[in-house]
Amino acid sequence: MSGFFKSSIGRKVAMALSAFFLMFFLLQHLAINVLSVFSPDTFNEVSHFMGTNPVVQFALQPVLIFAVVFHFVMGFILELRNRKAQGVSYAKNNGAANSSWMSRNMIYSGITILAFIVLHFIDFWFPEINTKYIQGDWSGMVDGVEGFRYYEELVHKFVNPIRVAAYVVAFVFLGLHLAHGFTSAFQSVGANSLRKKLEKLGLVYSILIPAGFIFVALYHHLNH
Numbered sequence: 001m002s003g004f005f006k007s008s009i010g011r012k013v014a015m016a017l018s019a020f021f022l023m024f025f026l027l028q029h030l031a032i033n034v035l036s037v038f039s040p041d042t043f044n045e046v047s048h049f050m051g052t053n054p055v056v057q058f059a060l061q062p063v064l065i066f067a068v069v070f071h072f073v074m075g076f077i078l079e080l081r082n083r084k085a086q087g088v089s090y091a092k093n094n095g096a097a098n099s100s101w102m103s104r105n106m107i108y109s110g111i112t113i114l115a116f117i118v119l120h121f122i123d124f125w126f127p128e129i130n131t132k133y134i135q136g137d138w139s140g141m142v143d144g145v146e147g148f149r150y151y152e153e154l155v156h157k158f159v160n161p162i163r164v165a166a167y168v169v170a171f172v173f174l175g176l177h178l179a180h181g182f183t184s185a186f187q188s189v190g191a192n193s194l195r196k197k198l199e200k201l202g203l204v205y206s207i208l209i210p211a212g213f214i215f216v217a218l219y220h221h222l223n224h
Contacts, residue, residue, distance in 0.1 A: 011078055016188035018071040019181055023205070025064060030212045036154055037219050044148035048140040051128065051150075072114055079107045109177040116170030123157050158220040167217045171210035178206035 032050070035043040050056050131137050142149040158164055182202030183195065191198060 008078075011074060012188040015071065015074050015078065016185040018067045018074070019185040021063075021067045022071060023178070023182065023185075025067075026209050030209055030216075033154075033216045034212060036151055037216060040151040041147070043154075044140075044150050047150035048148050051132070051140065052138055068117065072110060075110055076107070106177060106180060109173045112170060112173040113177060116166070116174075119163075119166060119170075123163075124153075127153075155220045155224050158217050159224050161221065164217050164221045168214050171213045171217075174213075175206045175210035178209065179203060182206060 032043065032046050035046060140148040140150065142152075145152050158167075179202065182205055183198045186198045187195065
């Protein structure tokens with residue numbers, strides 16, 4: 001098994017598996033964020049459940065962090081190894097799908113998305129870690145706010161137009177990354193016979209998911 005994951009094929013499969021997990025997480029994360037537009041109370045309830053549930057906090061969250069780190073590290077390794085060995089990027093070696101500009105520049109969209117993740121952690125994850133694990137406050141409450149604090153914190157982050165612009169740009173790059181990465185991930189696990197259908201599904205996914213996050217950010221910015 002260790003030999004398999006040291007091979008080029010093994011690395012691509014590992015990349016694909018981490019991509020599947022992250023794409024599922026994006027769908028789940030968007031579903032929760034959209035609740036903030038239609039039902040702030042429900043958003044608060046779901047956010048509190050996710051933020052205090054031991055399975056989510058101590059099992060799924062570490063897996064998510066590992067998947068993010070693994071996906072980006074493995075992506076950079078594949079890119080650098082293929083550039084060194086063949087003078088072309090990993091994305092260029094993926095058949096007919098690699099003719100697009102995005103397939104030839106996955107490394108750059110990946111770097112942009114990684115920068116956004118750092119910003120997102122600074123905005124949301126680090127404050128949560130400080131509140132729950134350093135201050136020891138798992139109540140989900142804050143002085144001066146009626147009910148749980150999550151909705152108010154979310155809206156506050158989208159007041160600054162510069163931060164909102166950064167989010168929009170990042171999600172545009174995420175859409176470009178997904179437009180190639182979605183189909184590429186399935187091809188890496190042998191789903192080549194479904195390429196045409198996967199390309200259509202990937203196009204829908206790569207448009208709707210980023211558009212959904214952009215909609216949430218713009219909605220709260222314009223209605224704060």
